[in-house]
Amino acid sequence: MKIIVCVKQVPDTNDVKWSKENNIIREGLINIINPYDEYAIQAALDIKKFNPDTKITLLSMGPNCAKDALEYGLSMGADDAILLSDKRFSGADTCATSKTLASAIKNVIKDFDLIITGQFAIDGDTAQTGPSLSYHLNIPVLTYVKKITDSKEGKITAMCERENEVLTFETKLPAVLCVLKNCAELKKPRIEDYIRAQTKRIGILNLDDIQSIPEETGIKGSPTFVQRAFRPEVNRWCKKVKYDYIKEILLHIREENGKEEKTEQQ
Amino acid sequence: MAKKKKQNSNNQNENLSSNQAEEMITRDIFVFAEIIKKSDKMTLHAVVPELLNAARELADKYTNMLKVCSIICTDYNIDSDFENIKRDLYINGSDKIYFIKSEKIQNYTGIAKAVSEFCKAKIPEIFLIGATIIGRSIAPLISSDLNTGLTADCTKLEITNFKDEKKLAATRPTFGGQLMATILCKNLPQMATVRPSVLQKRGDIYKEDGEYEEFIPNLDDFCNHLTILNTEINKNKLSAELENAQIVVAGGKGLKNEENFQKLIKFANLIGASYAGSRGAVDMGLIGKEYQIGQTGKTVAPKVYIAFGISGAVHHMVGISNAKKIIAINNDENAPIIENSDIAIVEDASKVLDELIEELEKNGNA
Structure with a gap:
């Protein structure tokens, strides 16, 4: 089986610092592999465990430094990796991104059975690229995958989370699976895995290599654009309570619970 | 064939944005009326009234000619609860309800295809969808099929003037919530998803009754590849x-x-x-x-x-x-x-x- 895992490098958003002018200080920001994508890779590795002739290719789009995320994925055990990197790809929204990834898959990778992606990326949190990619490749998509339960004879079975239900879907391959965290048991790479990964190849491809249409990539190919970006405002009392805090907490709770009783009486 | 259709709607968009702006403002605002199953009853997802109220406010700011239309398209059988659902939609802000029906709608991929076929026929100005599991699964499939933009998880929806045109300004947290971004969309429909509990539903009754139309989409080209093998109640309700x-x-x-x-x-x-x-x-x-x-x-x-x-x-x-x-x-x-x-x-x-x-x-x- 040939599996493509789509990976995104994201800034560690837990650790953002602001300048006096309210701009994000980008220098020194640590980039990590999107945590959901780690699980996507692990899910692929779990399939490989039972089907040893499985080949796992990582695919990412981003600047040159995104190689770090791919190197991490290779250390986890993926076989090879492709980074789509070109100035003409930058500023892409999910619409342009999914078309660019689809071009690389259709025109360069060509042969594949399964695509696994994280359900979300923790920076943008749009959850759109995976389903959009399935549209452009004209293959089925399973979203909010909790667990991949079976894969054989050109079919895959997976449990998907829904509002009040968990549905088990079966679909033919090729297909796109968007996975949640904890869909697999994560095994962090060891030092020897990092060393072994250094011999693995990361192919870097540009717009011409993947025969993409310039008008469909980057800012040009993005129907959405940012009009304004700003720091979220906080408007809270910020009252510090040093003494009698138990009374204070219960006061607010009783205020709320009391209201409810009143409306019930009415 | 499908490709050609897409091209047409694109051209239409461009023409409209240039000199037929007057005509464009008669386009409507769509709200996806997600149906959920709640202890054997079919009912609207709690996000729908919130979206309808937001759509109403947007419609009034665009021009009062804009209608707020609820789009029902579901893989559940809602016959027995249909009157309640309809009434809830009018009460909460719908002028019109479209019910998209087809036997080929068996899961979310069918819903996505049917809704996007409907949008190709009616091209709305704005299309709002709840950022629920189903909403977030169908919205990118619809926006891809319509070749338009989609802004996820918005916390605020406004109308703004951009190059002499009225546009939806959708604000959302990004960068892990560190930054708020206001996002505009060049194409139509301008699509956005909004999480439940983020917006307020209206406090009063909008209408007891309103317009109603059924739509049968052409799903000849659609092939459902998903089979549901098992359904279990999510233990954590x-x-x-x-x-x-x-x-x-x-x-x-x-x-x-x-x-x-x-x-x-x-x-x-x-x-x-x-x-x-x-x-x-x-x-x-x-x-x-x-x-x-x-x-x-x-x-x-x-x-x-x-x-x-x-x-x-x-x-x-x-x-x-x-x-x-x-x-x-x-x-x-x-x-x-x-x-x-x-x-x-x-x-x-x-x-x-x-x-x-x-x-x-x-x-x-x-």
Whole structure:
């Protein structure tokens, strides 16, 4: 089986610092592999465990430094990796991104059975690229995958989370699976895995290599654009309570619970 | 064939945005009326009234000629609850209801295809969808098919003037919630998803009745590749419970261990509140992922939110920004949540829990 895992490098958003002018200080920001994508890779590795002739290719789009995320994925055990990197790809929204990834898959990778992606990326949190990619490749998509339960004879079975239900879907391959965290048991790479990964190849491809249409990539190919970006405002009392805090907490709770009783009486 | 259709709608968009702006403003605002199953009854998802109210406000700001249309398209059989659903849609702000029907709609992929075929026929100005599991699964399939933009998880929807045109300005948290971005879309429809509990539904009745039309999409080219092998009830039915709770008590990494987290649950039960956890608590295994509040978890809007040992990283605060009152208990006075709360108590969270439980057990429930 040939599996493509789509990976995104994201800034560690837990650790953002602001300048006096309210701009994000980008220098020194640590980039990590999107945590959901780690699980996507692990899910692929779990399939490989039972089907040893499985080949796992990582695919990412981003600047040159995104190689770090791919190197991490290779250390986890993926076989090879492709980074789509070109100035003409930058500023892409999910619409342009999914078309660019689809071009690389259709025109360069060509042969594949399964695509696994994280359900979300923790920076943008749009959850759109995976389903959009399935549209452009004209293959089925399973979203909010909790667990991949079976894969054989050109079919895959997976449990998907829904509002009040968990549905088990079966679909033919090729297909796109968007996975949640904890869909697999994560095994962090060891030092020897990092060393072994250094011999693995990361192919870097540009717009011409993947025969993409310039008008469909980057800012040009993005129907959405940012009009304004700003720091979220906080408007809270910020009252510090040093003494009698138990009374204070219960006061607010009783205020709320009391209201409810009143409306019930009415 | 499908490709050609897409091209046409694109050209149309361009023409309209240049000199036929007058005609464009008669296009409508669509709201996806997601149907869910709630103990054997089919009903609207709680996000739908919230979207309808937002759509109404947008429509009034665009021009009062714009209609708010609810789009029903579901794989459930809703016959027995249909009249209630219809009435709920009018009451909450719909001028018109479109019911898209086809036997080929068996799951969300069919819904996505049917709705996008409908949009190709009617090209709305704006299309709002709930950022629910189904909403977030179908919205990107629809926007891709319509070759338009989609802004996910918006927290605010407004109308703005952009190059002499009225546009939807959709604001959303990005960068893990550190930054707010206002996003515009060049193409039509301008699509956006909004999470439940972020917007308000209207307080009064809009209409008791309104226009109604059925639509049979052409799904000849659509092939359903998904088979449902099994359906089980999600064991944690707390989703809606948590999102609608009046008081939420949440614990973070600062609670350190299972024992302290049990105290939190006990306290929640004593005061009749729902309980939840931060990403940190979930990562430590103190509570299940389905209880997680924040950007990659749930959004809640309780009257009172009490955070025990939660540092208040921005991705967490995004999930509680609509809470009326935030009470934070954290022994680190530099924790961001202290500044972002209404009542801040700089104390050890588990100690405060002990004291609260003791007080409640001694002097009766809250």
